[in-house]
Amino acid sequence: MSTLQQTYPLSYWEREVFFKDIDVIIIGSGIVGLSAALSLKEKAPKLKVVVLERGSLPIGASTRNAGFACFGSMTELLDDLESRPEQEVWGLVERRWQGLARLRKRIGDEVMRYEEVGGFELFRPGEEAAFEKCLENRQVFNQRLKEITGHPEVFKAEDRQINNFGFKGVKHLIENQVEGVIHTGKMMEALLKKSREAGIQLFNGVGVETLELNEPGVRLKTEQGWSINAQQVLVATNGFAATMLPELAVKPARNQVIITHPLQGLPFRGGFHYDRGYIYFREIDGRVLLGGGRHLDLNGESTTDFGETDLIQEHLLRLLNEVILPGRSVSIDQTWSGIMGVGQEKAPILKRLNEGVVVAVRLGGMGVAIGSLVGEEAAEMVIGGESDV
Numbered sequence: 001m002s003t004l005q006q007t008y009p010l011s012y013w014e015r016e017v018f019f020k021d022i023d024v025i026i027i028g029s030g031i032v033g034l035s036a037a038l039s040l041k042e043k044a045p046k047l048k049v050v051v052l053e054r055g056s057l058p059i060g061a062s063t064r065n066a067g068f069a070c071f072g073s074m075t076e077l078l079d080d081l082e083s084r085p086e087q088e089v090w091g092l093v094e095r096r097w098q099g100l101a102r103l104r105k106r107i108g109d110e111v112m113r114y115e116e117v118g119g120f121e122l123f124r125p126g127e128e129a130a131f132e133k134c135l136e137n138r139q140v141f142n143q144r145l146k147e148i149t150g151h152p153e154v155f156k157a158e159d160r161q162i163n164n165f166g167f168k169g170v171k172h173l174i175e176n177q178v179e180g181v182i183h184t185g186k187m188m189e190a191l192l193k194k195s196r197e198a199g200i201q202l203f204n205g206v207g208v209e210t211l212e213l214n215e216p217g218v219r220l221k222t223e224q225g226w227s228i229n230a231q232q233v234l235v236a237t238n239g240f241a242a243t244m245l246p247e248l249a250v251k252p253a254r255n256q257v258i259i260t261h262p263l264q265g266l267p268f269r270g271g272f273h274y275d276r277g278y279i280y281f282r283e284i285d286g287r288v289l290l291g292g293g294r295h296l297d298l299n300g301e302s303t304t305d306f307g308e309t310d311l312i313q314e315h316l317l318r319l320l321n322e323v324i325l326p327g328r329s330v331s332i333d334q335t336w337s338g339i340m341g342v343g344q345e346k347a348p349i350l351k352r353l354n355e356g357v358v359v360a361v362r363l364g365g366m367g368v369a370i371g372s373l374v375g376e377e378a379a380e381m382v383i384g385g386e387s388d389v
Contacts, residue, residue: 007225030062035375064338099373119179257291
């Protein structure tokens with residue numbers, strides 16, 4: 001049994017210095033948690049804000065995503081419109097765009113290596129109907145997105161790039177001209193640095209097992225057996241939230257990722273989407289990062305366990321070798337997985353559960369885009385005692 005799994009009491013010194021008179025405890029040090037913490041300190045600098053993180057790093061999705069600064073491909077949005085009202089779908093797109101703006105303002109484009117290099121959606125043989133449906137809706141989509149982004153033509157057909165990119169078996173491309181990419185690690189490094197500079201206390205390796213109202217405030221029980229009190233608690237653990245609060249309509253969704261060793265002369269840049277956004281890839285540091293595929297086994301990938309499966313790894317490798325880099329000798333450097341939070345509803349869960357607990361979870365795979373905004377709104381809810389946003 002590791003030290004962090006053992007139960008042991010806090011010392012008098014530890015309790016007096018680190019865990020006394022806490023105003024707000026935030027559970028989860030990902031994009032939402034740290035954005036909320038920073039927003040709280042900006043709004044009320046005297047608050048004692050403590051962030052508890054179960055992992056050595058904010059391990060769920062914030063440091064394990066592909067670094068896409070996107071708000072949804074055309075097929076993904078069309079898929080959403082089949083089951084959700086238009087106002088809801090476009091309202092969520094606008095919130096993602098606003099969230100990206102907040103993230104860029106807080107971190108800075110240069111620091112997190114943000115580049116608006118465009119994004120492309122691939123259509124292969126047999127997918128003509130999906131492509132034609134995108135063309136039919138392009139004018140309406142562009143008008144909607146012009147109102148949100150200010151760009152006159154966000155989506156456009158760009159088949160001429162297929163040969164330039166070197167893809168095989170790709171019939172059509174649709175470009176999103178305002179999509180960008182970031183360096184996920186640099187983004188989270190900057191958020192952690194800003195949090196420490198703001199006087200926010202961050203503790204890793206501290207998992208929270210239970211929450212209970214304890215007048216006044218909330219009592220937390222940790223995996224170490226510690227009992228910690230705070231006036232307010234914000235749960236920002238996304239896909240892991242239901243393990244602590246099973247009543248929440250959020251479930252985990254694992255995404256598997258591979259990255260190649262550096263390659264000479266990669267013919268493409270930007271972010272690429274395929275199959276309603278379930279598959280994605282990009283260039284980073286001369287490598288190809290490729291991930292997704294959970295739609296091949298939705299039940300199996302609804303897990304909080306990290307790891308890879310043969311089914312999805314083999315599918316990703318076939319796409320890499322047959323479509324993305326045909327005829328190239330490619331070797332894989334690393335594989336990993338991340339855990340997102342999803343549900344039947346695409347919108348995040350942002351609400352007050354009771355007088356002491358606020359939750360901000362279910363980012364739906366769009367944490368990079370919407371996480372900063374959700375964190376800011378959660379901070380307002382914590383301070384103002386408001387109900388659902």
